[in-house]
Amino acid sequence: MAEPSTKKSRTHPPYELLYWPAIPGRGEFIRLAFEASGVSYKDVANETKDGIKAVLACKADDCIIDSDGNPPAFAPPALRVPGEGKHGKTLVLYQTPTILCYLGDRLGLAGEDEVEKHWILSHALTALDLNNETHDTHHPIASIQYYEDQKPEALKRSKDFRENRLPKFFGYFERVLKGNEGQGQGKHLVGGKLSFADTTLWQVLDGLKYAFPNELGAIEKEYPLLFGTFYLSVKEEKGIKEYLASAKRLPYSNGVFRHYPELDRPGK
Ligand SMILES: N[C@@H](CCC(=O)N[C@@H](CS)C(=O)NCC(=O)O)C(=O)O
Structure with a gap:
């Protein structure tokens, strides 16, 4: 063997x-x-x-x-x-x-103590909520139906998602990073080292950048820790950086994160 x-x-x-x-x-x-x-x-x-x-x-x-x-x-x-x-x-x-x-x-990604462990789980669950809401932008009525069969609802859902939900989630995570800035330096949601909350949130942010490039391009600067520090630093973490550059990292296509230009903020 x-x-x-x-x-x-x-x-x-x-x-x-x-x-x-x-x-x-x-x-x-x-x-x-x-x-x-x-x-x-x-x-x-x-x-x-x-x-x-x-x-x-x-x-x-x-x-x-x-x-x-x-x-x-x-x-x-x-x-x-x-x-x-x-x-x-x-x-x-x-x-x-x-x-x-x-x-x-x-794997050493669940914090230093019991308290951190629960905070990490809470933040990961919140990031997964955002993941689920992203799915519902293109499938607001039924997962089993085609996007094309629920497009009018998807347009309405996406508008609300972009205008209300993204700012709420991004603003929340910006505050969490700010509150942990002493230890995390904007790079970690909890404590001073990488956790599965960080990797989970990072993946959702990365998927959103793919799915809603106009929207994210327009609002990212309002969340300087989230996009200016956190997003950039997690992708440079040892192990993550090499993985993202490898063929093992699969491209986005027809999963949760889909790019439908009509669901994104209208371009110039
Ligand atoms: N809450 C579950 C959701 C699992 C889920 O929805 N999985 C998708 C793929 S990402 C699936 O295959 N769903 C089939 C179904 O819900 O019938 C989790 O986070 O694991």
Whole structure:
């Protein structure tokens, strides 16, 4: 068997990410946590030929309990950890924040103490709320329907999102960065080191820059810590920088972050 590539990876179980292939999606929040900490993982659907079958199996509609005693996942992403489940079997976790919490403790991305841990989770959940609201700009009525079948509602939803929701979320995170400036220097939401709240918020900001380039271009300067310091510094973090420059970083396409010019602020 090949030697694991890093010392850290030898001390961790073989983590397996189960997520749809070819899109960043919510899988990206999990990938960034691994990449930031330099711990190896298998991105099953992107790295193995039949990996998609494992993704479908973990959320199969006819599954009540899997052969290792795990409940079925409702929807990907899921994390599979051989040896860490009940009675030494394979553990399967789903829900992005649950996975981030579990990994945060093990990868050193969950703060220095119990208080920081809860703040980090709260901020990650808020960033994920923004992620979900972004999805609803192009699918305000039904996830199962095409965007083109809900376009009038999407136009209205996006206008409100741009004019009211983005300033509310960005203003909130600007205040959090300000409040933690002593330790975090604008680079971290909590304490003085990178957490999964930072990587999660960064991914949402990056996706929004792709989806709403006119809007973000127009308002970013109103949030100097968020976009002038935080966004730029997280992408330079060790592990993240190399990952973003690699072929492993998947392009945005038809996931949560989509660029429909008509949903963005009208251009000049
Ligand atoms: N709250 C869940 C949402 C999971 C989710 O919506 N996953 C999407 C892909 S990003 C999916 O496949 N959804 C299928 C469905 O909801 O039926 C999480 O954060 O993990």
